[in-house]
Amino acid sequence: MFAAIDNPSFQAFPWLGLLLWAAFAAAAAACTSATRWVHATGQTLEIPHADRWAVAVAACGLALLGGFLAAGPIAIPVAAAAAAAALVGFVRKRDAVVPESRRFLSRGGMANIAAEVRAASKRATERQRAEKQPAPTLAERLKALIGGLGKAKAKRGDPAAAEGVATAADNGVFTFLKKDGTPAIATDDPEAMSDNVRNSRKMLMAAMRAEATDIHLEPQEQQYFVRFRIDGVLQDIDKMPIQEGRGVMSTLKVLSDMNIAERRRPQDGTFAATLDAAKYDIRAASTPTSYGEKMVLRLLQSSGGVMKSGLDSIGLRPQVLKRLNEIIHKPYGMFLVVGPTGSGKTTTVYASLSEIDAHKHNITTIEDPVEYRLENITQIAVNSQAEVSFAKILRSVLRQDPDVLLVGEIRDKETAEIACQAALTGHFVFSTLHANDTVATITRLLDLGLDPTLIQTAVTAVLGQRLARKLCEKCKQKCDPPPGLLKKFKLRDGEIGHIYREKGCEHCRGTGFKGRMGIHELLVMNDGIRDLISDQPVVGDLKKAAIKSGTQTLQIDGLMKVIKGQTSVSEILRVTT
Numbered sequence: 001m002f003a004a005i006d007n008p009s010f011q012a013f014p015w016l017g018l019l020l021w022a023a024f025a026a027a028a029a030a031c032t033s034a035t036r037w038v039h040a041t042g043q044t045l046e047i048p049h050a051d052r053w054a055v056a057v058a059a060c061g062l063a064l065l066g067g068f069l070a071a072g073p074i075a076i077p078v079a080a081a082a083a084a085a086a087l088v089g090f091v092r093k094r095d096a097v098v099p100e101s102r103r104f105l106s107r108g109g110m111a112n113i114a115a116e117v118r119a120a121s122k123r124a125t126e127r128q129r130a131e132k133q134p135a136p137t138l139a140e141r142l143k144a145l146i147g148g149l150g151k152a153k154a155k156r157g158d159p160a161a162a163e164g165v166a167t168a169a170d171n172g173v174f175t176f177l178k179k180d181g182t183p184a185i186a187t188d189d190p191e192a193m194s195d196n197v198r199n200s201r202k203m204l205m206a207a208m209r210a211e212a213t214d215i216h217l218e219p220q221e222q223q224y225f226v227r228f229r230i231d232g233v234l235q236d237i238d239k240m241p242i243q244e245g246r247g248v249m250s251t252l253k254v255l256s257d258m259n260i261a262e263r264r265r266p267q268d269g270t271f272a273a274t275l276d277a278a279k280y281d282i283r284a285a286s287t288p289t290s291y292g293e294k295m296v297l298r299l300l301q302s303s304g305g306v307m308k309s310g311l312d313s314i315g316l317r318p319q320v321l322k323r324l325n326e327i328i329h330k331p332y333g334m335f336l337v338v339g340p341t342g343s344g345k346t347t348t349v350y351a352s353l354s355e356i357d358a359h360k361h362n363i364t365t366i367e368d369p370v371e372y373r374l375e376n377i378t379q380i381a382v383n384s385q386a387e388v389s390f391a392k393i394l395r396s397v398l399r400q401d402p403d404v405l406l407v408g409e410i411r412d413k414e415t416a417e418i419a420c421q422a423a424l425t426g427h428f429v430f431s432t433l434h435a436n437d438t439v440a441t442i443t444r445l446l447d448l449g450l451d452p453t454l455i456q457t458a459v460t461a462v463l464g465q466r467l468a469r470k471l472c473e474k475c476k477q478k479c480d481p482p483p484g485l486l487k488k489f490k491l492r493d494g495e496i497g498h499i500y501r502e503k504g505c506e507h508c509r510g511t512g513f514k515g516r517m518g519i520h521e522l523l524v525m526n527d528g529i530r531d532l533i534s535d536q537p538v539v540g541d542l543k544k545a546a547i548k549s550g551t552q553t554l555q556i557d558g559l560m561k562v563i564k565g566q567t568s569v570s571e572i573l574r575v576t577t
Ligand SMILES: [Zn+2]
Pocket: 472, 473, 474, 475, 476, 504, 505, 506, 507, 508, 509, 510, 512, 513
């Protein structure tokens, strides 16, 4: 009766029968998932007659079942070919409505999708690695905090426990504020809010509780990804169904005064919020992607904000601290703090400035925007919209008899030139610059078009900086120092005992790290280095001269902190390579 089983070749080779059944099962499973995919994609992308395609693929599945039982193995390739034909038909319809970069039947689209799949699988492995640790991962804990966002509450095994965390997340007074500080939403009561406002509130509260600095809302084909940046590292937090994500997006656009109908152009705006006693200024920036709008929110805690701590609070090694204190108390010259975005340059430059006696010196800052308030100091904000640039303000400030100047950031030749002139004419100038390390600062200034002689004469010292995460004191794990580390410091086996690596516990939300500290390299200008600065400096020679004059590179400074047990080798490699 069953051709597939009665086939004579099966009696001769029983394993062949098993193999054929396995092939049949695989083909049937493939047909089922293909049907589901066609149905879901058709619905999301609103492809006309999408369900006819789903029925076509499903019919191939049924034909496979019937054919396999009646006619034997030949049914597998026949049904597979039919299903593939139906699928290709559907994919052509799909490709017609998705952006170029998402098309399956285009080489560029495929390459793009393949790259995304690789990135996603990398993220998944990293997540798995984190989940192997016994403590709940950050994502799990925040999911519980966010509660309703991913419908996690309904799915959770223990409803009472879920209720507990959800209430904890709702505990506390959260208020949405407009730019001018007036309430933006009529009520603070989550029960009285619309779903979209309530979801936005939960997401923001979770981010504030996790001490996140940024929230990323990224649309995918069928959902929105929510990621938080905590201690400088982006972490996957949650997913939202696409409709829910769009609702949150609209709420955030209204709050930050954006044009809600505009989805094709990048926009930005600001709003504020308070959670208990803390006030946050929130900068929102939206940008179109192939699946719709993406949004990044930057959270700046604005209460407090007065810089009181000095240079000894930023994690400088004692020798570097001593050198730096000598440098910034010179009557004239220029001190630059350099590093990539988010490396803590502003904090360091303010901490140095706060070491200077504001009663005896006329200190003026020019910033974009003013990030910390300092006592007894004139602070001026650059307003790029009113065409009041760094250079323009700097010129007028120089007529106000300043002793010490802080130029927020050197971005162009004009600012660099005036700042150098000021440093040469009896002022001490502090500034920051976007450069990878101290030696790269010299080439960066030359690239801006600055004359080599100005750099030789004006720049006193450059401090390169990164922020590295500190190991969580509650769960850090002893381990042997890798041979490479010992070799780098010319140490013998056993000379430094053990170092530590990250593990993860409840205290650090499963990451193994808690808080951050700076790692630094200080380059003090001397004749040897000045001689090497020309139109076309040899970077290798500059590096050698810097090291000869006592500069410890960022990596060496970081590894010294590894030996002290403050951070891990992997963290230092992450921030210095
Ligand atoms: Zn821990």
